[in-house]
Amino acid sequence: MGWNAGKPSRREALGLAAIAGFAALLAPRLSFADQQMVDAELKKLYGDKKFEAGKIKLDVPEIAENGLVVPISVEVDSPMTEADYVKAVHVFADGNPLPGIVSYKFSPACGKAAASTRMRLAQTQNIICVAEMSNGSLYMAKANVKVTIGGCGG
Amino acid sequence: MSSAPTPRVRVPAQAKPGELIEIKTLISHEMESGQRKDAAGKIVPRKIINKFVAEFNGKPFFEAEWNPAISSNPFQSFFYKASESGEFTFTWKDDDGSNYVSKNKITVG
Numbered sequence: 615m616g617w618n619a620g621k622p623s624r625r626e627a628l629g630l631a632a633i634a635g636f637a638a639l640l641a642p643r644l645s646f647a648d649q650q651m652v653d654a655e656l657k658k659l660y661g662d663k664k665f666e667a668g669k670i671k672l673d674v675p676e677i678a679e680n681g682l683v684v685p686i687s688v689e690v691d692s693p694m695t696e697a698d699y700v701k702a703v704h705v706f707a708d709g710n711p712l713p714g715i716v717s718y719k720f721s722p723a724c725g726k727a728a729a730s731t732r733m734r735l736a737q738t739q740n741i742i743c744v745a746e747m748s749n750g751s752l753y754m755a756k757a758n759v760k761v762t763i764g765g766c767g768g
Numbered sequence: 769m770s771s772a773p774t775p776r777v778r779v780p781a782q783a784k785p786g787e788l789i790e791i792k793t794l795i796s797h798e799m800e801s802g803q804r805k806d807a808a809g810k811i812v813p814r815k816i817i818n819k820f821v822a823e824f825n826g827k828p829f830f831e832a833e834w835n836p837a838i839s840s841n842p843f844q845s846f847f848y849k850a851s852e853s854g855e856f857t858f859t860w861k862d863d864d865g866s867n868y869v870s871k872n873k874i875t876v877g
Contacts, residue, residue: 682839682840683839707837715835715837716838719832724848725847726847729845731832732842733838
């Protein structure tokens with residue numbers, strides 16, 4: 615005790631600087647209204663349930679030259695039997711005017727939980743895909759798509 | 769719209785029991801997102817196909833709910849595990865209440 619009483623030590627000062635830096639990193643993320651909209655949609659569907667990683671193969675281009683027509687393929691790993699199958703898959707985007715892209719309902723008769731379509735993307739953004747299994751477990755996958763020309767027609 | 773939406777579906781005519789088949793569908797539709805403005809600055813009202821349903825012998829096995837983010841002339845592919853001969857019914861539901869239907873037969877054996 616004594617020699618630096620009253621002044622923050624070097625270690626404390628560094629700690630404070632780290633906290634300030636962390637807050638600065640978080641701040642711009644909070645202004646992304648659309649990420650919050652995606653979170654709100656997920657909450658509407660599944661409440662506060664946790665999503666696990668894995669099982670989902672989300673296939674989107676890394677770079678989409680034309681945001682009007684961006685191919686998207688989703689495949690979920692599942693035996694697709696009556697006892698164990700994929701019930702639903704929802705796809706969202708965090709940089710479009712509306713967060714929803716598509717929602718699929720699968721059944722064991724599908725044999726394979728896979729679907730492909732084409733979507734519009736207004737700008738470079740993340741695609742968020744969630745899958746609901748028949749036993750209630752939830753999975754999530756994310757992918758970023760860089761869009762050269764936006765797809766919302768001004 | 770210039771012409772009525774025309775569905776196009778690709779289903780194999782024959783399959784072996786238990787065979788996994790891929791079904792590809794396409795329908796001509798402008799999928800007006802409700803986000804665009806016309807020359808006068810007024811928002812063009814939304815008119816999309818909001819739902820696609822695939823049935824086999826009257827039993828639905830695959831559904832897609834489309835949002836305005838789905839591209840015009842929507843494409844959709846998915847799978848079906850063939851078990852018996854029968855008929856697929858594919859239905860596209862428009863915002864304006866109209867349904868577009870395509871029926872395709874398959875022989876399994």
